[in-house]
Amino acid sequence: xxxxxKLTATVFGIGYIQKGAGTVAALFCSVIxxxxxxxxxxxxxxxxVCTACIFFAxxxxxxxxxxxxxxxxxxxxxxxxxxxxxxxxxxxxxxxxVAIAFVFFRFFDIAKPLYIRKVEKLxxxxxxxxxxLLAGIYANLLLKAIFLMKLL
Numbered sequence: 001x002x003x004x005x006k007l008t009a010t011v012f013g014i015g016y017i018q019k020g021a022g023t024v025a026a027l028f029c030s031v032i033x034x035x036x037x038x039x040x041x042x043x044x045x046x047x048x049v050c051t052a053c054i055f056f057a058x059x060x061x062x063x064x065x066x067x068x069x070x071x072x073x074x075x076x077x078x079x080x081x082x083x084x085x086x087x088x089x090x091x092x093x094x095x096x097x098v099a100i101a102f103v104f105f106r107f108f109d110i111a112k113p114l115y116i117r118k119v120e121k122l123x124x125x126x127x128x129x130x131x132x133l134l135a136g137i138y139a140n141l142l143l144k145a146i147f148l149m150k151l152l
Contacts, residue, residue, distance in 0.1 A: 025077035062125035086136025104139035
């Protein structure tokens with residue numbers, strides 16, 4: 001039975017991909033982000049509201065599906081979508097910036113340095129979402145540093 005929680009946690013079924021579902025979800029988010037920001041425009045308020053909605057929808061949906069799938073199942077990919085959104089917040093949109101944000105986010109999400117592994121241990125959907133939120137913040141800060149140094 002497909003429930004709203006499963007549909008949300010798997011980002012419309014992306015989580016059911018056998019290998020690399022998290023990468024596919026992050027890539028999906030990157031492409032959507034790029035195309036909804038035509039002409040390098042950032043709508044900060046809308047971006048923040050959408051990112052906050054993804055966060056709370058993720059906490060809720062992962063808390064629900066964890067009862068059936070276990071903690072941080074590989075089918076749960078809404079956390080990768082959240083992380084990519086955070087990685088791209090306040091960043092001028094270009095193919096290069098989005099691609100670099102994607103690489104940085106996936107690095108931090110997979111390697112889990114700097115307390116990311118620790119927050120992953122929070123209970124329920126909080127841990128699932130918080131580790132990717134933190135990975136997205138680190139990716140965003142690194143990308144901002146690149147922009148500040150005028151390397152991009």
